[in-house]
Amino acid sequence: MAEENENEAGADAELGDEFEDEGGGKKSKKKLILIAAPVLLILIGAGAFFSGMLDSLMGKEQHAEENQEEVVEEKTASVYYELPQMLVNLNSPGRRSNFLKIVVSLEVPEAKDIEGLELAMPRIIDNFQVYLRELRVEDLRGSAGIYRLREELLFRVNAAVRPARVTDVLFKEMLVQ
Secondary structure, three states: OHHHHHHHHHHHHHHHHHHHHHHOOHHHHHHHHHHHHHHHHHHHHHHHHHHOOOHHHHOHHHHHHHHHHHHHHHHHOOEEEEOOOEEEEEOOOOOOOEEEEEEEEEEEOOOOHHHHHHHOHHHHHHHHHHHHHOOOHHHHOHHHHHHHHHHHHHHHHHHHHOOOOOOEEEEEEEEEO
C-alpha cells in the first residue's frame, strides 16, 4: 500500500508540473489573445451588420426611404371596383339552409383595368357563385377560412379577367347565417 501511495504521489507531481508549464506560460496567453481578439471583432461586426446598425454608415438608409416612397406611390395608384352584393345558399347537410351574404371590392393596379372588369362581370359573378355555393359553414370559420376564401376568389377573378390583373379581393361585408 505504501508503494501505491508513492506511485500516486509521483503521478500527481508529474501532472502538476505539466499544468504549470502549459497554464502558467506567457506564450500560451499571448496566443489565446491573438486568436480570440480577431474572432471577437468579426463576431461583433457580423452582429452589427445583420442587426442593421451599419446601414446608416453604408448609405442604405437613404435608399430604403426612396423605396418606401415608391411603394406609397404604387399603393395610392390602385383603383377599387365594387362588385354587387351576392347572396348564396351554402352547401349544408340536412334540411337547414345556411346562407352567405357577401360584398366584395376588387383592387386593380390601374384605372384602365376597370373596363376589362366590367366586360368580364358575368363570368366573374358566375365563377364566384359556383364556388361559394359549394362552401360549407365550417370552411368559413376563423381567419384561416377567410384567408382561403380570399385566395380562391382572387384566383377565380384573375382567371376571368385575364390579361387584366386584380391584385386583391377586399371584403366589405360578410354575413353567414
